[in-house]
Amino acid sequence: MTRTTFRKEQCLGYPQFSQASLTNSQGVGVIVCQCRVVTDRAVDAALADGARSVSAVCRTTGAAQDCGSCIFTVKALVCEHHAREDALLAADGAAS
C-alpha cells in the first residue's frame, strides 16, 4: 500500500484557519462536515493519530465521503496542522 504524504505545496493559496476561530465558546469543536457530523476536533484527533494527508483524514473521520463540500475546510485544517508542526520543529531546531 502506498502511503500518501503531505506536501507543503498542497497548502499554497489556502487560508489558514485559526483553531481558536473554529472552536466554540464551550470548547466542544465545530462541525466541519455536515453530512457525516465530523468536527474539527475529530480532524485534529485523526492527525494526532498519524493521518498525514487529506485523504487519510477523510478515510479516518468519514469527512468528505458524501457531498464533498467540506473537503476544502478539511484541507485547510490539515494545512494548519502541518504548519504548526513545522513551526514547532523550527523552534526545536533554534533551541538546540
Ligand code: FES
Ligand atoms: S459536508 Fe462533508 S461530505 Fe457533505
